[in-house]
Amino acid sequence: MATRLDLDGNPIKPMTICMIGAGGFIGSHLCEKLMAETPHTVLAVDVYNDKIKHLLDPLPQEQHGGRHPWDGRIQFHRLNIKNDSRLEGLIKMSDLTINLAAICTPADYNTRPLDTIYSNFIDALPVVKYCSENGKRLIHFSTCEVYGKTIGSFLPKDNPLRQDPNFYVLKEDASPCIFGPIEKQRWSYACAKQLIERLIYAEGAENGLEFTIVRPFNWIGPRMDFIPGIDGPSEGVPRVLACFSNNLLRGEPLKLVDGGQSQRTFVYIKDAIEAVLLMIENPNRANGQIFNVGNPNNEVTVRQLAEMMTEVYAKVSGEPPLVQPTIDVSSKEFYGEGYDDSDKRIPDMTIINKQLGWNPKTPLWDLLESTLTYQHRTYAEAIKRAIAKPIAS
Ligand code: NAD
Numbered sequence: 481m482a483t484r485l486d487l488d489g490n491p492i493k494p495m496t497i498c499m500i501g502a503g504g505f506i507g508s509h510l511c512e513k514l515m516a517e518t519p520h521t522v523l524a525v526d527v528y529n530d531k532i533k534h535l536l537d538p539l540p541q542e543q544h545g546g547r548h549p550w551d552g553r554i555q556f557h558r559l560n561i562k563n564d565s566r567l568e569g570l571i572k573m574s575d576l577t578i579n580l581a582a583i584c585t586p587a588d589y590n591t592r593p594l595d596t597i598y599s600n601f602i603d604a605l606p607v608v609k610y611c612s613e614n615g616k617r618l619i620h621f622s623t624c625e626v627y628g629k630t631i632g633s634f635l636p637k638d639n640p641l642r643q644d645p646n647f648y649v650l651k652e653d654a655s656p657c658i659f660g661p662i663e664k665q666r667w668s669y670a671c672a673k674q675l676i677e678r679l680i681y682a683e684g685a686e687n688g689l690e691f692t693i694v695r696p697f698n699w700i701g702p703r704m705d706f707i708p709g710i711d712g713p714s715e716g717v718p719r720v721l722a723c724f725s726n727n728l729l730r731g732e733p734l735k736l737v738d739g740g741q742s743q744r745t746f747v748y749i750k751d752a753i754e755a756v757l758l759m760i761e762n763p764n765r766a767n768g769q770i771f772n773v774g775n776p777n778n779e780v781t782v783r784q785l786a787e788m789m790t791e792v793y794a795k796v797s798g799e800p801p802l803v804q805p806t807i808d809v810s811s812k813e814f815y816g817e818g819y820d821d822s823d824k825r826i827p828d829m830t831i832i833n834k835q836l837g838w839n840p841k842t843p844l845w846d847l848l849e850s851t852l853t854y855q856h857r858t859y860a861e862a863i864k865r866a867i868a869k870p871i872a873s
């Protein structure tokens with residue numbers, strides 16, 4: 481492998497990365513990228529490893545003598561960071577820690593608020609402490625949800641200022657964090673993430689911790705979450721990509737929560753992972769920064785997302801679209817008491833552009849096409865079998 485150079489033209493030394501939450505959606509793509517394109521070693525920490533099994537399991541003997549090109553550079557450590565004393569040792573052995581571990585599905589925020597707060601704040605505390613005490617660099621995954629609602633959402637519906645970007649574009653160093661009241665437990669996640677961001681920032685300011693905070697804006701792609709009843713609980717509610725994929729695979733209407741009027745910007749996981757790799761390999765440009773990572777050009781309402789996914793799925797599956805592709809459902813019915821929503825999420829890209837020269841590339845249609853092709857190939861047969869199975873009496 482040719483020596484890799486950082487953005488300033490300096491050679492990048494191979495490093496050891498302790499990646500916590502490596503078995504999740506983002507972690508699996510980051511492990512893949514690090515194995516395929518870099519010389520770095522990953523100590524992959526998670527309670528599950530299904531999504532990175534293809535990187536861990538030996539190849540059949542007849543392929544490359546049973547060895548991956550990255551053999552010996554990825555090790556899986558099955559541990560729960562809540563209560564495992566091995567964590568500090570793994571952080572000490574590494575040059576960099578990346579913390580992805582979290583409960584991060586909205587269906588949990590209002591129904592399991594305690595688990596959500598513990599997972600996103602309390603369980604992250606020892607990770608920050610061990611990094612700070614041992615002089616290790618930390619890349620911590622926060623969320624775009626720390627911004628909460630836009631300023632514009634509080635203006636009357638017909639106020640022209642709602643169209644002014646100053647009232648909705650989300651800037652790392654200028655926008656306020658606006659959450660709903662405590663009884664709207666939806667905000668338990670955003671609030672816990674905000675507090676851990678503040679703690680990390682304070683460790684940087686008072687104790688010199690070298691940190692980078694990442695705020696993902698709806699990263700989507702293959703391996704995101706689970707399909708209920710196939711590789712996750714039948715009653716589970718994943719994030720919107722997997723909810724809509726599940727509906728499409730089963731030939732049932734896509735459920736629009738409260739009319740599907742909320743707006744989101746979606747970025748392709750493979751574009752976003754490029755940004756993370758730049759952070760990993762350019763500490764001088766990434767340390768002390770908070771980065772929005774999203775695609776401001778891919779904005780849709782949830783209703784538009786449902787319509788586009790319906791169209792794309794018909795193309796990739798060859799099955800005709802449903803006559804009634806969507807149905808409306810109230811948030812109380814879908815998520816239960818205490819749900820609330822972010823109205824609109826457009827990331828300002830100035831900081832990541834200036835520091836790392838990163839820009840997202842993939843348009844929404846294209847990223848949905850590759851993702852739904854994957855969903856169809858991975859799940860369509862299993863869903864057919866599940867539907868055909870008679871229900872046990
Ligand atoms: P994910 O749920 O797929 O991955 C999280 C992983 O962490 C899971 O594999 C889980 O098993 C592991 N984990 C959780 N608690 C653990 C514990 N106590 N010990 C060990 N492992 C544990 O989620 P993701 O989409 O990959 O998100 C990763 C991070 O990015 C999270 O911090 C999330 O809040 C943040 N984020 C992601 C998005 C997105 O668009 N995907 C958006 C905003 C924020």
Ligand code: UDP
Pocket residue numbers: 585586625698718719720721723724735736737738740742744782821822
């Ligand atoms: N949503 C929906 N139908 C679904 C799942 C989600 O209308 O089956 C909506 C949800 O209310 C929110 C948006 O889709 O407005 C995005 O939800 P997601 O779970 O992906 O997470 P969020 O972006 O809110 O963090």
